[in-house]
Amino acid sequence: MNNVIAVDIGGTHFRVGLFDEAGRRLLVSENATLPAGGREWVLEQVRDHCRRFAEKSDYPVKACGMSFGGLVDSQCQRVTSVHFAGWKDFALADWMWEMLGVPCRLENDANAGALGEYTYGAGRGLGSLFYVTLSAGIGGGWISEGKIIRGRDGLAGEIGHLPVSDTGVLCSCGARGCLETFCSGEAIARRGQEWAGRRSETRMIELSGGAIEDITAKAVIEAAAQGDMAAERILREAGRWLARALLMVIRLLNPDKIVLGGGVAQAGNLLLDPVNEAIGELKSPTIGFSTAIVLAELGTLSPLYGAAVLAREAAGTPV
Amino acid sequence: MNNVIAVDIGGTHFRVGLFDEAGRRLLVSENATLPAGGREWVLEQVRDHCRRFAEKSDYPVKACGMSFGGLVDSQCQRVTSVHFAGWKDFALADWMWEMLGVPCRLENDANAGALGEYTYGAGRGLGSLFYVTLSAGIGGGWISEGKIIRGRDGLAGEIGHLPVSDTGVLCSCGARGCLETFCSGEAIARRGQEWAGRRSETRMIELSGGAIEDITAKAVIEAAAQGDMAAERILREAGRWLARALLMVIRLLNPDKIVLGGGVAQAGNLLLDPVNEAIGELKSPTIGFSTAIVLAELGTLSPLYGAAVLAREAAGTPV
Numbered sequence: 277m278n279n280v281i282a283v284d285i286g287g288t289h290f291r292v293g294l295f296d297e298a299g300r301r302l303l304v305s306e307n308a309t310l311p312a313g314g315r316e317w318v319l320e321q322v323r324d325h326c327r328r329f330a331e332k333s334d335y336p337v338k339a340c341g342m343s344f345g346g347l348v349d350s351q352c353q354r355v356t357s358v359h360f361a362g363w364k365d366f367a368l369a370d371w372m373w374e375m376l377g378v379p380c381r382l383e384n385d386a387n388a389g390a391l392g393e394y395t396y397g398a399g400r401g402l403g404s405l406f407y408v409t410l411s412a413g414i415g416g417g418w419i420s421e422g423k424i425i426r427g428r429d430g431l432a433g434e435i436g437h438l439p440v441s442d443t444g445v446l447c448s449c450g451a452r453g454c455l456e457t458f459c460s461g462e463a464i465a466r467r468g469q470e471w472a473g474r475r476s477e478t479r480m481i482e483l484s485g486g487a488i489e490d491i492t493a494k495a496v497i498e499a500a501a502q503g504d505m506a507a508e509r510i511l512r513e514a515g516r517w518l519a520r521a522l523l524m525v526i527r528l529l530n531p532d533k534i535v536l537g538g539g540v541a542q543a544g545n546l547l548l549d550p551v552n553e554a555i556g557e558l559k560s561p562t563i564g565f566s567t568a569i570v571l572a573e574l575g576t577l578s579p580l581y582g583a584a585v586l587a588r589e590a591a592g593t594p595v
Numbered sequence: 596m597n598n599v600i601a602v603d604i605g606g607t608h609f610r611v612g613l614f615d616e617a618g619r620r621l622l623v624s625e626n627a628t629l630p631a632g633g634r635e636w637v638l639e640q641v642r643d644h645c646r647r648f649a650e651k652s653d654y655p656v657k658a659c660g661m662s663f664g665g666l667v668d669s670q671c672q673r674v675t676s677v678h679f680a681g682w683k684d685f686a687l688a689d690w691m692w693e694m695l696g697v698p699c700r701l702e703n704d705a706n707a708g709a710l711g712e713y714t715y716g717a718g719r720g721l722g723s724l725f726y727v728t729l730s731a732g733i734g735g736g737w738i739s740e741g742k743i744i745r746g747r748d749g750l751a752g753e754i755g756h757l758p759v760s761d762t763g764v765l766c767s768c769g770a771r772g773c774l775e776t777f778c779s780g781e782a783i784a785r786r787g788q789e790w791a792g793r794r795s796e797t798r799m800i801e802l803s804g805g806a807i808e809d810i811t812a813k814a815v816i817e818a819a820a821q822g823d824m825a826a827e828r829i830l831r832e833a834g835r836w837l838a839r840a841l842l843m844v845i846r847l848l849n850p851d852k853i854v855l856g857g858g859v860a861q862a863g864n865l866l867l868d869p870v871n872e873a874i875g876e877l878k879s880p881t882i883g884f885s886t887a888i889v890l891a892e893l894g895t896l897s898p899l900y901g902a903a904v905l906a907r908e909a910a911g912t913p914v
Contacts, residue, residue: 404747416847425739427849428723429884434846437879439839450880520758527753528735528847530746560756560768565748 278338280587281326281376284580285309286345286385287360287412288539290318291577292325294333295584299396303329304580315362323375330376340372340380341586343388343579345411350430353382381586385409385579386433387424389572390417392581393535397573402532406525407578408435410518410540410547412461413448418529436460438521455521459514461493461540467510468496479504497543511543515550522551523558526567537572537579544571597657599906600645600695603899604628605664605704606679606731607858609637610896611644613652614903618715622648623899634681642694649695659691659699660905662707662898664730669749672701700905704728704898705752706743708891709736711900712854716892721851725844726897727754729837729859729866732767733775737848755779757840774840778833780812780859786829787815798823816862830862834869841870842877845886856891856898863890 277297284291287309294303305325310317330337346357353369372380383391390399390407399405399419407417414436418425425432436456437449447454457463468480468491479499484490499507522534541547551569559565572578596616603610606628613622624644629636649656665676672688691699702710709718709726718724718738726736733755737744744751755775756768766773776782787799787810798818803809818826841853860866870888878884891897 418847420739420744425848428851428886429849431845431882431884432847432849434849434882437882438843438846439877447879449882451878451882454879524757524843525847526750527757528737528751528844529744530748530751530753532747558758558770560766560770560773562768563750563753563756563770565750567747 277335278591279333279335280584280591281329281337281340282342282580282583282587283322283326283340283372284343284345284385284388284577284583285318285322286579290322291580292322292329293577293580293584294329294337295587296335297588299581299584299588301577301581301584303332304577315360315366319371326376337376337378339378339587339591340376341388341583341588341590342368342372342380342382343385343583343586344368344382345385348382348384350383350387350426379590381590383424383582383586384415384417386415386417387426388417388582388586389537389578390419390535390582391424391585392574392578392583393537393572394419394422395585396581397578398535398570399533404529404531405533405535406433406529406531407535407537407572408518408522408541409538409579410460410536411538414456414460416525418531420531435521435525438524440517440520455517458517459540461538464493464496464510464514464540465491467513468493468499468507471506471510475506478506480507493540497540497546500543500546508546511546512550514540515547516554518547519551519554519558522569523555526565530565531567534567534569535572535578536569537574537576539576541571542576596654597910598652598654599903599910600648600656600659601661601899601902601906602641602645602659602691603662603664603704603707603896603902604637604641605898609641610899611641611648612896612899612903613648613656614906615654616907618900618903618907620896620900620903622651623896634679634685638690645695656695656697658697658906658910659695660707660902660907660909661687661691661699661701662704662902662905663687663701664704667701667703669702669706669745674701698909700909702743702901702905703734703736705734705736706745707736707901707905708856708897709738709854709901710743710904711893711897711902712856712891713738713741714904715900716897717854717889718852723848723850724852724854725752725848725850726854726856726891727837727841727860728857728898729779729855730857731780733779735844737850739850754840754844757843759836759839774836777836778859780857783812783815783829783833783859784810786832787812787826790825790829794825797825799826812859816859816865819862819865827865830865831869833859834866835873837866838870838873838877841888842874845884849884850886853886853888854891854897855888856893856895858895860890861895
């Protein structure tokens, strides 16, 4: 028997898990990322958690898998993200390998999430799956016949930057009309703040301690769950934009399932219902399809489970 | 040595070819489809051409491959198209097998075109390719790691029905905003007719024998090639809509190459230049990609060459 360690470094949280060979989660930790801490602080935290889990493990830790919430060069196993200061060109897999003394494999969070859901979640037993990670930004991971499809430049599945409109705010990528500007966590938070700035009687403000500028996507989701109509409407609109992008995924990839994960997907049916409603309106009455749109079964842990799959690949254990 | 027969049945033309084992074209015929003839007329013509080619062949004809310009159920090897009267649920591959006495394989024209370009055209030596057939309608075929990707319902690659706008005329599929309504041959012909109806001084009318309602996409392309500014503008606008859809293909599939084929692609740089210009404007300044957009090397014969590849598969000859 052997165990593996899985790590998921995201923009707002980092998670570490200990898994057994069958993919069962034995231990897990989830902590908020200290924005001011930078790369060194995150690595220190990850090192501490990994070592503690390795010590607690009843069996030897044979390998490690990592998910990173930004661009990753999977060939070179390096972070290429320019969005998080200090991470660009960092050989994260090598660092981990050296630190733990076991082989390590790295993927971006969207591919890791797809792998997690495909192996242990909503995609079990399917041939193909498209996973959407709806968090601060939006990413997509796509698996066909059991393999991650990366594309020529490693950009396949980039649903966050699908052009869904001619208008809207400028995206962080520099283009206009990207899906990310309409239904990412940041976009939802911005809509919440805009609404609260115009009308003060909303639960979104109370849930954020009274400060409009502190309204997050999480507060919008909570307020909507409590029946706040403005928050519900913000999610409904986000869902309608998402539906437009998912219809493009269905037209071009026609996967067995589309799985919605990440923090924003924790809104559950408050997001999924408007998505399916809008798909029903936008779709062609004569081109039927059976691609189902579902919520991630592993919640926000899809990428961590995917990292466990990567660890088993790194260890040479068939998955 | 053995030869194979390839057949391509399209909306406006049908083509028959005799190929050798190395994929060399030995004989080819191209004829216009008689619209009033229906299925029986087309099958009779195809039968005559096939028998003549089989007689002329120096070596035995070992197998047959077919491309059909409409929906095909590749599992059952039947036509499922509802657009052409009389073809629905017709077991075309079986009919051919019986008629010629050799195994036959059938694909829709977009998949066949992709296979043709991948094996003998612009996609030689590549890992992945997205082929767009721009004819009366618009279809897409997609090959990854040498295999046609079909999707759950056989709808993968359906670029013609990508939603690229909220407005525009109703598509034949019943939805609004489909790419097909902006840059298919039918859409280009309609724009030509609309323009000519408003202003009579255009080459498009002369090239159509003076009758506005007879202006076809081919006449628009010819007029543009002769410097008619209205016709050029129609192609430029069509190219800009196409660019939007191709950017979606790049985001989600990121293939090695996108190959533009079919009758409308015979416009060459009159279409390709505006496509590349619009891609340059729409793309993100920070998300670089190296997917090239090129014209089909096999011209309007890409699906026929693909049918030859299918024939070799049917014969059990490795391609």
